Amino acid sequence: MLISQIYRHQHKLSQLPIWIRAIYVLPCFVLVLCNKSELFNALVSVVYLALSIVVTGVSLRQMLLLFRAPLFFIVTGCLTIALTFNDPHPFFTYKGFSFGWAQGNLSVAVQAFSRSMALVSMVYFGLLTHTISEIAEALKYIRVPKILIELFILTFKFIENLMRSAQQMYTAQKCRLAYNGRKRLKSLSILVFAILRNAIAQTSQLQVAMESRLLDDKFDFIHPKYKYHPFDVIWPTMITYILFGSFLIIRYYGW
Template identity: 35%
Template sequence: MQLVELFNYNHKLATSSVLIRTLWVLPAFIFVIFSTNSMFHLLVFLLFITSLVLIVKPSIFKLIKLLLIPGAFIFLGCITLLFSINLKVPFFKMVYLNEEMFFKVIVLFSRSYALIAIVYFWILTQSISEIASGMRAIKIPVLFVELFVLTYKFIFLLMGSFKTMLLAQKCRLAYSTTSKNAIQSYGFLFAAIFTKAMQQTSQIEIAMASRLGSNEFCFVRPRIVNKGKDVFTMLIFNGLLVFIFVIFEYNG
């Protein structure tokens, strides 16, 4: 399951500028990081997931599946914090529930999922070129922007190569015999993927060198005029967010 499967190039914010789309998520991101109220985190999560469904209109089933993927890592991290080990007691009493960490774990879990919803909204409403342009606009060093773009491109290139090679192996019944044969087939697969990655790296180096010393990716940047409706909607959204934040942080 990949984010690209949910991407919609014709979503309702597609004609808005990168600045407007960034301002949709930046205040919420800051508020969630500083907030320690789980109910506020839950409302932010619901607010952004609802906005994502209404604006991008992804498949609900795929969106739920995508939300469950980081949940496994978050859950394991919370369990690790929730339980402690005391080596000075008998074996069957070594692992015990740390009640002092209970509320901290709840805050950590709710904050993590609120941030995930914000990041998903940000990524699914902007293309890779728009994200790179936004990174340049806030003066992130060009080296980091280029590494980000290359990493993004390599993920899809290697995933495509992986699926093609795996399908070719399955057509030759590589994984339908003994476990020893399956392990050997996985070894060949990973070696082939590594070789393919090195070849693609060499090709990119040659392509970059062919630009006569210019090592920057160039993207088409159409001129977008901020519409009053988009600005007003963004301000209303952030105003609602500030209102919720004040209520839960100072009256909760």
């Protein structure tokens, strides 16, 4: 599951300026980075998952599918921190190798897991409520070098082309009885090679198309003028206050 597959442009925040949308994410992002409470991180994960569903209208199933890839890497990373070999108190032994929990690292792993999940949840909310050009504009605002912004946009487009090519070629291969029995690995290697070649060709075509429309070294897009009401700031501010309050309660009362 890719973000571009479920992205909906008509989400509930689409008519708000970027700075208001940023209030939904940025203050809490800083809080998550600063705190050490797993409970607060779990709360943030749930809140932003729920917010993503409510604001964008994406189903819970789609959101959970979206979490699969980061979850795999986070769990692998955390297990690497938490597990230890030749532990004196192993929970699993195999041919002389013993695996156990590294007592000192276990809490670090749990904290890393909860924080990563909270951050992923917030990043997904941000990505589902901002277009790539809006993110590029934000990067430009914080003075990220132009070349990196260009790379960012082209990479996004490259991934999109890559996935489209992959889907079409995979279907074309299956139509010709690929992926049967022993041919599976060969079919896959042919697919990978063809996809890369095709995606690179398509991306160079895209570059040509952009040059024909006077691409300089800047990637500028114009957004429609947003009409907003001062009351629009109330919701993100309220969410930030609630989360900040929760943060203080958890920190000072140890919940």
